[in-house]
Amino acid sequence: MINRRDMFKAGIAAGAAGFVPRLASAQATFAPVPKGWRNFMLTARLEPTDGANKAWIPLPTFEAADWQRPGSVTWTGNARTAERVRDPRYGAEMLRVEWASDQLSPVIEVTAQVQTQNRAVRVGQAMSVPPLGDAERQLNLAATELLPTDGLVKETAEGIVRGKRDDAAKARALYEWVVDNTFRNPKTLGCGVGDITAMIKTGNLSGKCADLNALFVGLARSVGLPARDVYGIRVAPSEFGFKSLGAGSENVTKAQHCRAEVWLAGTGWTPVDPADVRKVVLEEPPTNLAMSDPKVTAARGALFGAWEGNWVAFNVAHDLKLPGSKEAAIPFFMYPQAENKAGFLDPLDPDKFRYRLTARELTS
Numbered sequence: 001m002i003n004r005r006d007m008f009k010a011g012i013a014a015g016a017a018g019f020v021p022r023l024a025s026a027q028a029t030f031a032p033v034p035k036g037w038r039n040f041m042l043t044a045r046l047e048p049t050d051g052a053n054k055a056w057i058p059l060p061t062f063e064a065a066d067w068q069r070p071g072s073v074t075w076t077g078n079a080r081t082a083e084r085v086r087d088p089r090y091g092a093e094m095l096r097v098e099w100a101s102d103q104l105s106p107v108i109e110v111t112a113q114v115q116t117q118n119r120a121v122r123v124g125q126a127m128s129v130p131p132l133g134d135a136e137r138q139l140n141l142a143a144t145e146l147l148p149t150d151g152l153v154k155e156t157a158e159g160i161v162r163g164k165r166d167d168a169a170k171a172r173a174l175y176e177w178v179v180d181n182t183f184r185n186p187k188t189l190g191c192g193v194g195d196i197t198a199m200i201k202t203g204n205l206s207g208k209c210a211d212l213n214a215l216f217v218g219l220a221r222s223v224g225l226p227a228r229d230v231y232g233i234r235v236a237p238s239e240f241g242f243k244s245l246g247a248g249s250e251n252v253t254k255a256q257h258c259r260a261e262v263w264l265a266g267t268g269w270t271p272v273d274p275a276d277v278r279k280v281v282l283e284e285p286p287t288n289l290a291m292s293d294p295k296v297t298a299a300r301g302a303l304f305g306a307w308e309g310n311w312v313a314f315n316v317a318h319d320l321k322l323p324g325s326k327e328a329a330i331p332f333f334m335y336p337q338a339e340n341k342a343g344f345l346d347p348l349d350p351d352k353f354r355y356r357l358t359a360r361e362l363t364s
Contacts, residue, residue, distance in 0.1 A: 028293075028294040028295040028297075028298045029240060029298055030238075030240045030242060030245075030295075030298040030299050030301075030302045030303075031120075031240075031298075031302055031306070032118035032119065032120055032240075032302060032306045032307060032308040032309070033118055033120045033306070034066065034067070034117050034118050034119060034120065035117070035118060036117060037069070037115045037116070037117050038115065038116055038117060038236075038309055038310075038361060039071075039113065039114075039115050039361065039362040039363075040113070040114055040115075040116065040235050040236070040312060040359055040360065040361055040362065041111060041112070041113050041359070041360050041361075041362055042060055042111070042112045042113075042114065042233075042235065042252075042312065042357070042358070042359050043109065043110065043111045043112075043357070043358045043359075043360075044057050044109070044110045044336060044355065044356075044357050045107070045108070045109040045110075045355065045356050046097075046106075046107065046108050046109075046336055046338065046353075046354070046355040047105065047106065047107045047354040047355070048106055048338040048340075048345060048353060048354060048355070049345070049352065049353065049354050050340050050342075050345060051340040051341065052106070052338040052339055052340040052345055053098060053099045053100070053101055053103065053106065053339075053340065054096075054097065054098050054099075054324060054325065054338065054339040054340075055096075055097040055098075055106075055108065055336060055337065055338040055339070056094045056095070056096055056097070056322045056323075056325070056333075056336070056337045056338075057094055057095045057097070057108070057110050057336045057337075058092070058093075058094055058231070058314040058315060058333050058334060058335075058336070059073055059084070059093040059094055059095060059110070059112055059314065060112050060114045060232070060233075060312045060313065060314055061073070061093040061112070061114075061314075062091075062230070062232075062313040062314060062315055062316070064269070064313070066117075066119055067116060067117055067118070067119040067309060068114065068115065068116050068312065068313055069114065069115040069116075070112070070113075070114050071112070071113030071114055071115065072112070072113050073095070073110065073111070073112045073113075074110070074111050074112075075095060075108060075109060075110040075111070076108075076109050077097070077106075077107045077108035077109055078099065078103060078105075078106065078107055078108075079097045079098060079099050079106070079108050080098055080099055080100045080103075081096070081097065081098040082095060082096070082097045082098075082108060083095070083096055084096075085323050087315075087317055087320060089139075089317070090139075090315060090316055090317035090318070090320070091315070091316075091317075092314070092315030092316070092317035092320060092333055093315070094322075094333070095108070095110050096322075096323055096324060098324065113362070114312050116235075116309040116310075116311070116312055117309040118306070118307070118308055118309040119271055119306060119307060119309065120271075120302075120305060120306035121267040121268075121270055121271070121305050121306070122267070122305070123168050123171075123172070123264065123267055123270060123304065123305045124166075124168040124169075124264075124266070124267075125266060125267075127266050127267060127268075129265070129266060129267060129268040130268075131265075132226060132263050132268075136226070137226050137263070140221070140226035140227060140228050140263065141221050141224065141226050142221070143221070144318040144319050145318075145319050145329075145331070146193065146194045146195045146196065146197070146214065146318070146319075146331055147194070147196060147214060147217060147218040147221065147318065148196070148197055148218065148222075149218065149221045149222040150222070151197075152197065152200045152201060153196060153197065153200060153218050153219060153222045154222040154223070156200055156219065157174065157219040157220070157222045157223045158222075158223060160173050160174055160177045160219065161173050161174065161223050167225055167264050167265060168264050168266075168267075170220075170223060170225060171220060171225055171262045171264060171270070171272070171304075172304060174216055174219050174220055174223075174225075175216060175272055175274050175304045177219075178212060178215055178216045178219070178274040179274045179277045179278065179300060180291075181205055182205040182206065182207075182211075182212045182215065182274070182275075182278055183205070183206050183278055183281070183282070184206070184207070184208060184212070184275070184278040184279055184281065184282040184283075185206040185207055185208065186282065188206070188207045188208045188211065189348055190208070190210075190256070190335070190347075190348040191208045191209050191210040191211075191256055191257065191258060191334065192207040192208040192209065192210040192211035192212075192214075193207075193210060193211065193331060194210045194211055194214035194229070194331055194332065195211075196211075196214055196215045196218045196219075199211065199215060200215075208275065209257050209258045209259070209273075209275040209276070209279075210229070210231075210258050210331075210332060210334075211275075212274055212275035212278060213229055213258055213259060213260040213272075213273065213274065213275045214229055214258075214260075216260050216262075216272060216274055217229050217260050217262075220262050225262050225263065225264075226262070226263035227260060227261065227262040227263070227272075228260070228261055228316045229258050229259070229260055229316060229318070229332065230258060230259045230260065230261055230313050230315075230316050231256075231258045231313070231314050231315055231316070231317070231332050231333060231334040232256070232257060232258065232259070232311055232312050232313040232314050232334070233252055233255050233256050233257065233311065233312055233314070233334070233357070233359070234246055234247040234252060234255040234256075234257050234310060234311050235247055235252060235255070235310060235311065235312050235359035235361075236310035236359070236361055237310065238308060238310060239308065239310070240308070242280065242284060242295070242299070243283070243284060243285060244276075244279050244280055244282075244283040244284045245276060245279070245280065245299070245308065245310075246308075246310050247310070247359065250358050250359055250360055251356070251357070251358055252357050252358060252359045253350045253355070253356050253357045253358075254350070255357075255359075256334045256335060257276075257311060258275075258332070258334060259271065259272070259273045259275075259276075259307060259311070259313075260272045260273060260274075260275075267305075270305060271303075271305060271306055271307045272303070272304055272305075273303040273307055274303065276299065276303055276307075277296065277299050277300045277303055280295055280296055280299045281293075281296055284296075312359075314333065314334060315333055317332060317333050318331065318332060319331065320332070320333045322337060325337075325339055325344075326339070327339060327343055327344055330344075335347035335348070336353075336355050336357075338353060338355075
């Protein structure tokens with residue numbers, strides 16, 4: 001843990017200052033650039049237990065002209081109802097499933113095709129990008145239950161960006177501060193929760209991607225930078241040989257990962273992923289790397305303005321109320337969900353829940 005007073009000082013200081021991965025070179029490089037579309041087929045198979053008769057499965061139908069193109073979605077199973085549903089606020093798409101109450105062995109299998117490619121922008125260099133619409137700007141500046149934009153969050157962010165004149169410089173300062181002041185906690189369940197108030201109030205700036213990238217998003221929103229979490233899943237190894245930044249096999253049941261974007265004039269939605277820098281520090285062999293390690297330096301330099309196309313986005317939804325559920329809204333929608341009379345099954349326990357996610361690259 002760090003002392004909250006020390007954390008504020010640090011913030012002000014930062015504000016002023018096929019599944020065969022390729023071998024990494026002796027001098028670590030991590031420099032994703034667009035170089036062509038890749039085709040993936042994702043399959044989710046659910047056989048929920050404990051009397052669950054409802055399920056919701058996130059679909060990889062997020063669309064971005066320069067880095068993700070959704071394709072066909074099909075499904076089979078013995079559900080009484082199975083329909084594609086789109087959340088009206090965030091546009092998150094899902095397959096909503098319901099089985100008959102007397103269905104003894106519920107099963108649904110969903111297959112989706114999607115194209116991805118690397119993305120990279122030159123932050124701070126003006127391009128021909130249409131301005132962000134008022135409604136979308138307001139949505140991505142708004143506070144949510146776990147992403148407040150006032151109080152300690154705003155106070156911390158203002159200290160980090162003090163003296164920065166333009167949005168790109170502010171975003172960069174926030175990114176560097178999150179990289180410098182957080183750490184990945186391997187004991188955090190799943191991808192974390194994203195309760196940034198608790199993180200800042202306690203000074204415990206640890207967690208996983210849904211915590212660390214949410215911290216960046218909340219800080220950015222609090223100083224007027226539209227930002228959002230993008231929830232998805234890793235589907236292939238890293239082409240740069242980074243074991244920590246890719247899927248290790250076609251079984252991607254536990255490969256969920258959320259990223260972040262910040263809207264900057266000239267580059268539009270700009271990729272940002274401080275959480276993956278911290279993942280490299282903790283997990284990249286031989287593990288527990290120094291911040292000065294070439295692998296860390298390479299990832300840190302690239303992940304403000306770029307990310308690799310071995311990852312598929314589901315949605316950007318926060319505080320999502322699942323249609324037809326009797327339960328409260330969930331903080332984000334990155335895992336399959338199922339519900340019985342007692343409530344949600346644990347989506348972080350796929351063996352007990354009984355679901356399996358696979359990803360296969362289509363080369364023909």
